[in-house]
Amino acid sequence: MTIQNSRHLDETDVAHGVTLSAETILGLDNVALELPIAGIGSRVLAGFIDYLILLLLSILLTAAAIFILAYLHPGPFVSFAIIFAGLFLLDYGYFAGSEIISGGRTLGKAALGLHVATRSGGKPGASALLVRNLVRAIDIIIALPLMAFDPLSRRLGDQLAGTLVLHRATKQAIPTLRRMPTGWGARHIAVLESFLFRFGELEPSRADALAYQLISLIERDDPAFLEGIKTGTDPIGALLKATRPRNG
Amino acid sequence: MDYARFIKNRRGIWEDFESRLESARRQPKRIGYDGLERLALLYRQILHDHALAVFRFPATSAATEIRRLALEGTHWLNWDMRDRVASPSQFFIKTFPRTFRRNLPCLAMAVFLFLVAALFGSLLTISQPGLGTAFLGDSAIQGLREGHLWTESLVSTIPPSVSSSMIATNNMSVAITGWAGGALGGLGSLYILLLNGFMLGAVFGITNYYSMADSLFDFVIAHGLLEITLILVTAAAGLGMGRAFVEASDRPRSDAIRDAGRDALVILLGCLPWFILLGIVEGFISPSPLLTRPLKSALGLSLETIFLMIAWNPFLREEAP
Numbered sequence: 001m002t003i004q005n006s007r008h009l010d011e012t013d014v015a016h017g018v019t020l021s022a023e024t025i026l027g028l029d030n031v032a033l034e035l036p037i038a039g040i041g042s043r044v045l046a047g048f049i050d051y052l053i054l055l056l057l058s059i060l061l062t063a064a065a066i067f068i069l070a071y072l073h074p075g076p077f078v079s080f081a082i083i084f085a086g087l088f089l090l091d092y093g094y095f096a097g098s099e100i101i102s103g104g105r106t107l108g109k110a111a112l113g114l115h116v117a118t119r120s121g122g123k124p125g126a127s128a129l130l131v132r133n134l135v136r137a138i139d140i141i142i143a144l145p146l147m148a149f150d151p152l153s154r155r156l157g158d159q160l161a162g163t164l165v166l167h168r169a170t171k172q173a174i175p176t177l178r179r180m181p182t183g184w185g186a187r188h189i190a191v192l193e194s195f196l197f198r199f200g201e202l203e204p205s206r207a208d209a210l211a212y213q214l215i216s217l218i219e220r221d222d223p224a225f226l227e228g229i230k231t232g233t234d235p236i237g238a239l240l241k242a243t244r245p246r247n248g
Numbered sequence: 249m250d251y252a253r254f255i256k257n258r259r260g261i262w263e264d265f266e267s268r269l270e271s272a273r274r275q276p277k278r279i280g281y282d283g284l285e286r287l288a289l290l291y292r293q294i295l296h297d298h299a300l301a302v303f304r305f306p307a308t309s310a311a312t313e314i315r316r317l318a319l320e321g322t323h324w325l326n327w328d329m330r331d332r333v334a335s336p337s338q339f340f341i342k343t344f345p346r347t348f349r350r351n352l353p354c355l356a357m358a359v360f361l362f363l364v365a366a367l368f369g370s371l372l373t374i375s376q377p378g379l380g381t382a383f384l385g386d387s388a389i390q391g392l393r394e395g396h397l398w399t400e401s402l403v404s405t406i407p408p409s410v411s412s413s414m415i416a417t418n419n420m421s422v423a424i425t426g427w428a429g430g431a432l433g434g435l436g437s438l439y440i441l442l443l444n445g446f447m448l449g450a451v452f453g454i455t456n457y458y459s460m461a462d463s464l465f466d467f468v469i470a471h472g473l474l475e476i477t478l479i480l481v482t483a484a485a486g487l488g489m490g491r492a493f494v495e496a497s498d499r500p501r502s503d504a505i506r507d508a509g510r511d512a513l514v515i516l517l518g519c520l521p522w523f524i525l526l527g528i529v530e531g532f533i534s535p536s537p538l539l540t541r542p543l544k545s546a547l548g549l550s551l552e553t554i555f556l557m558i559a560w561n562p563f564l565r566e567e568a569p
Contacts, residue, residue: 009278025322027295027318028291028292028295029292029295029296031295031296031298031299031318032299032302033295033298033313033315033318033319033322035319036319059452075454080410081412081413083412084413084414084417085413085416085417087417088417088420088421092424101520102458114322115323116327117323118328119502120322120326121319121322121323121326122300122322122323122325122326122327122328123323123324123326123327123328124328125327125328125332126508127510127513127514128328128509130513130517131513133513134424134427134428134513134516135428135431137425137428138425138428138429138431138432138436142432152454156431156432157431159502159505160431160489160505160506160509161506161509162503162506162509162545166319167310168249169315169319169320170316170318171313172309172312172313172315172316173309173313174255174259174310175309175310176389177252177255178252179250179252180250180251180252182325186251186304186305186306186307186308186311187307189305189308190305190306190307190308190309192307194309197309208291240428243252
């Protein structure tokens with residue numbers, strides 16, 4: 001079996017009348033998939049965290065050099081050499097190194113649930129990660145306006161490496177629903193699902209009130225749905241009983 | 249198909265895909281051909297379920313979860329492997345020379361601009377020696393009047409081990425800046441080329457005025473030739489990137505930029521290790537009064553020849569188009 005790479009939209013698609021947003025890629029069989037692009041705010045915050053970590057590492061490096069100087073007595077110049085070489089390596093190596101090792105995440109990105117991907121949503125190679133980080137010195141100056149005006153929030157390094165920064169979606173539990181009221185569309189289903197997920201986080205009186213509202217909606221659209229289920233004293237239990245499997 | 253039945257019928261596939269993807273992530277080498285084929289088949293089903301869920305059940309938890317699975321699958325299965333290099337030796341034997349050859353037009357342009365700037369700098373300081381103070385500072389000019397190069401104080405006050413690391417990191421920073429500056433439509437690379445060319449010409453012009461050009465030549469000959477070459481080559485790679493940003497071609501600009509970025513990276517990675525060697529030469533050998541000019545010249549020429557032989561690799565056959 002050959003796996004055809006997913007791709008982003010290009011001029012050919014535009015010519016064929018495909019009108020999808022810039023965040024959309026076309027996967028196998030041209031199934032459209034919208035990428036969760038990380039916006040300028042979360043990227044700046046991730047960068048801020050990373051530069052704080054970089055500052056901390058630089059301080060640790062300097063402290064280590066002073067420690068070596070004080071206890072091992074190699075002469076002051078060896079310590080200076082360690083500091084010069086170490087700071088250079090930290091400066092150029094922290095971002096690229098951590099992204100290559102972790103598959104597209106620095107500590108700042110990991111803290112905010114971001115990761116680097118190719119323009120097609122795939123895993124970027126080492127060279128792409130190196131390229132996007134080696135132009136960081138220039139991006140520090142011009143990244144903000146570039147990201148603000150780019151629909152994909154790409155800085156210069158991203159454009160050069162063909163990469164994007166995406167939000168990593170969190171795992172969503174799917175409720176075990178046995179059935180749904182007849183005629184209900186996706187919007188109503190989403191509301192009911194959302195309620196069944198979150199009623200535990202609500203005040204009991206508020207949760208009961210919402211449950212009664214949902215029950216009245218169900219009774220209006222599909223009176224047979226709650227047949228045989230008592231809704232009077234325990235509306236949430238009634239909703240669960242009506243939608244969850246009998247043995248589940 | 250209603251929502252409940254959709255979940256009931258497809259949930260097994262989603263869970264199977266997720267568990268296979270997770271184990272493939274943890275141990276990619278143990279997945280095997282059959283495992284990969286099964287994963288690809290499930291990925292295809294996930295994408296189709298995603299298309300259905302987006303259309304029929306938007307905003308539901310199932311649609312959100314399938315989208316997450318589709319994104320995770322896309323990320324893992326579309327691994328960008330185009331730039332994989334078998335080994336460092338393969339990189340220096342094949343990848344680097346091929347890229348270096350492809351970038352020769354930009355290198356020729358870089359050399360031309362550098363030479364023009366150097367000529368301009370030397371002519372300016374020869375005709376207006378008073379400008380020397382602006383370039384080198386009062387103390388350096390005073391030193392030249394007394395027959396001392398400013399480089400002497402640099403190497404007499406700092407041990408070679410420290411000056412080596414300082415020089416190597418500084419030169420690498422200059423090279424990376426010149427390279428990265430190419431991403432600004434080539435402007436950054438142009439700036440580095442013209443500035444370095446102008447400064448080199450100006451410095452030789454001033455030292456020539458104070459009859460110290462010979463001493464400067466003695467100092468730079470062991471490392472200077474290759475150092476300038478490396479700065480030219482990396483800046484030329486930056487120009488190549490800049491060209492991709494502004495040049496009109498029949499390829500999508502994003503593809504052209506990405507390929508130019510890859511080529512430029514290969515050239516930069518091929519050049520960076522040489523800066524460490526040059527740092528050692530500049531810190532230990534160049535200032536040494538024990539080594540004669542012919543020896544330093546031989547070393548400088550040898551380093552230059554070895555670099556060019558590796559970069560060009562005359563034994564490498566061109567790839568069939």
